Amino acid sequence: MIKAITSKDNSRVKFALSLKENKYRKANKMFLAETFKSLEMALANHQVVEVFATEWLELPEEVQLNLVSEEILKKLSSNVNPEGVVFICKMNEYQGNYDxxxxxxxxxxxxxxxxxxxxxxxxxxxxxxxxxxxxxxxxxxxxxxxxxxxxxxxxxxxxxxxxxxxxxxxxxxxxxxxxxxxxxxxxxxxxxxxxxxxxxxxxxxxxxxxxxxxxxxxxxxxxxxxxxxxxxxxxxx
Amino acid sequence: MIKAITSKDNSRVKFALSLKENKYRKANKMFLAETFKSLEMALANHQVVEVFATEWLELPEEVQLNLVSEEILKKLSSNVNPEGVVFICKMNEYQGNYDxxxxxxxxxxxxxxxxxxxxxxxxxxxxxxxxxxxxxxxxxxxxxxxxxxxxxxxxxxxxxxxxxxxxxxxxxxxxxxxxxxxxxxxxxxxxxxxxxxxxxxxxxxxxxxxxxxxxxxxxxxxxxxxxxxxxxxxxxx
The missing domain is CATH 3.40.1280.10 (SPOUT methyltransferase, trefoil knot domain)
Structure with a gap:
């Protein structure tokens, strides 16, 4: 599913921004990440919930793509020069049986x-x-x-x-x-x-x-x- | 020798600040460093030329101590919370015979x-x-x-x-x-x-x-x- 977001007050953008704080990360068991390399590794591990990008990207059907302006992407990113993608990930949970x-x-x-x-x-x-x-x-x-x-x-x-x-x-x-x-x-x-x-x-x-x-x-x-x-x-x- | 410096336009302060740029470091074969631990190690290696500190310090006779205000020290330091000492060091030179x-x-x-x-x-x-x-x-x-x-x-x-x-x-x-x-x-x-x-x-x-x-x-x-x-x-x- 693709959605174009133009307002900083959009609820998905607000939710993503809340994940910059540890208490919201813990409450939602989700966190923010960025770069295409990381996205690739997170997709392989089925951890990606939702993606914010300035351009269209091919993603699995269950992952929502939000197209955003560069201004919004900069707000979501923690880098001075973001790569053009920020995404929401599920946290890993304890599974036991680690040697x-x-x-x-x-x-x-x-x-x-x-x-x-x-x-x-x-x-x-x-x-x-x-x-x-x-x-x-x-x-x-x-x-x-x-x-x-x-x-x-x-x-x-x-x-x-x-x-x-x-x-x-x-x-x-x-x-x-x-x-x-x-x-x-x-x-x-x-x-x-x-x-x-x-x-x-x-x-x-x-x-x-x-x-x-x-x-x-x-x-x-x-x-x-x-x-x-x-x-x-x-x-x- | 001890000197109390109160002005940011003092020539020793200006010289020290110039060492924040690589071209002046290379031209003078000197650089800036800070923290008491580093000062101790640099003194042991006879590399210290001149010290800027907010309080009196015991130093070898040949090393000049400049007493400066906290404001000047903050300008000289690269840390947000400086330890209270910044000093000028001589660079190491190539001596040969390193195994x-x-x-x-x-x-x-x-x-x-x-x-x-x-x-x-x-x-x-x-x-x-x-x-x-x-x-x-x-x-x-x-x-x-x-x-x-x-x-x-x-x-x-x-x-x-x-x-x-x-x-x-x-x-x-x-x-x-x-x-x-x-x-x-x-x-x-x-x-x-x-x-x-x-x-x-x-x-x-x-x-x-x-x-x-x-x-x-x-x-x-x-x-x-x-x-x-x-x-x-x-x-x-």
Whole structure:
């Protein structure tokens, strides 16, 4: 179905704009995304609800296309130079039965979170789980930094303790108890936990750990969390 | 020596502000940096020329301290909430005789460049070299993302071909000729080359390569360049 929208007060445009706020994203279990590459990946994953574009696009029948002016598209987009498409997506929901899980504890930087989701997909992780203190998964900068990976991998909010027992919990930390990455042996079912860029992992998280792991480094206190995550996931997978 | 500066038209403030532009940085071989952590690292490396701060600081005798108002400090800083210190640094110059070198070819994103410099320091590389098409090493966002590493590691502009013969040239690329990272054997003297986030490495760079290497990934076209660099440097060092 195609509809041409010319007014900013249109109810579909207003609904889409409301999804820029986390509370409306959570209430509706939907979020906004953009770029043609992301649209392609989201369509393949059957997550697209409705599309706003400045030109006609071929879409599956069940997806509504709203043709809008460039002015309206700019309002919907979070980029200075939008590609000409913004769309509404359904959120992924917890399905259970994930063997290889990346857990992000208090990750605040949206670029780091997006990059970690992209890397988890590249190393065939089954899901990315974030703590409720982390930046919103559906923040526009997170979505952009995933480069489409958010549509190909389940990403959701859940507590770490719910994985205790069923999964080996491997926590990245620079404590005395951590063993060097090369010496880690992991189970088939595991959760790899990365902590905050500035404060590391919390005491509660450490208590849940089955192994603590570190990447041996020199000269400097720490690696960027997305880099550390990449090095860990390349080995533990 | 301590001087209290109250006017934005002061010649030292004007000089410092001019260093926000690349042409003045190059002409004076100096650049601006900030945060107390970076100042500490830059002082340890004897690179600090002059400091602007809102409060008195203990500094070596040869380093001039300019006490400035918060308003002037905000003008000098590139952060919304500056820490209260901005300083002028000397650039690192090429000294030769670096065994383990990271080469950044056409890297455009300042956050990625800064993170790569930080990672190179953590894995004890001897120097980071950037191609002239890359973002300026002394861009404020690059400096901030290095987390002080720029003061502890030589970072300079140089052509890749000047390393040919003396160093093994290892190029990260996804071509048919690339061998998986785990199979790479490297010499004592090498240059690891990373290409542009969007276009990879150039033909000229490939011609100079002695080995091409790739990180095996699935589901997605590529990793973020800072993540890929971290994984490569963790192995090739």
């Amino acid at each position: 290889k899980v990346l857990f992000l504890d208090h990750i605040q930087d949206p670029g780091n979170m997006g990059t970690l989701i992209r890397t988890a997909l590249a190393f065939s992780y089954d899901a990315v789980v974030v703590s409720k203190e982390s930046v919103s998964i559906y923040n526009e900068k997170v979505i952009n930094s995933t480069k489409g990976a958010i549509f190909a991998l389940p990403v959701f909010e859940e507590e770490l303790k719910n994985f205790k027992g069923s999964h080996q919990i491997i926590v990245s930390t620079l404590s005395d108890k951590s063993i060097p990455l090369d010496e880690v042996k992991h189970d088939d079912k595991f959760v790899l936990v990365l902590g905050s860029e500035s404060h590391g992992v919390s005491k509660e998280t450490l208590k849940l750990s089955d192994i603590q792991v570190k990447i041996p480094i020199a000269n400097i206190d720490s690696l960027n969390v997305a880099v550390a995550g990449g090095i860990l996931m390349n080995k533990i997978r | 383990k070198v990271l080469f950044l070819d056409h890297i455009q994103d300042p956050g990625n460049m800064g993170t790569l410099i930080r990672t190179a320091l953590a894995f004890s590389y001897d120097a980071v070299v950037v191609s002239k098409e890359s973002v300026s090493i002394y861009n404020e966002k690059v400096i901030n993302s290095t987390k002080g590493a720029i003061f502890a590691l030589p970072v300079f502009e140089e052509e890749l071909k000047n390393f040919k013969g003396s160093h093994q040239i290892i190029v990260s690329t996804l071509s048919d000729k690339s061998i998986p990272l785990d199979e790479v054997k490297h010499d004592d003297k090498f240059v690891l080359v990373l290409g542009s986030e969007s276009h990879g490495v150039s033909k000229e760079t490939l011609k100079l390569s002695d080995i091409q290497v790739k990180i095996p990934i699935a589901n997605i076209d590529s990793l973020n360049v800072a993540v890929a660099g971290g994984i490569l440097m963790n192995k090739i060092r």
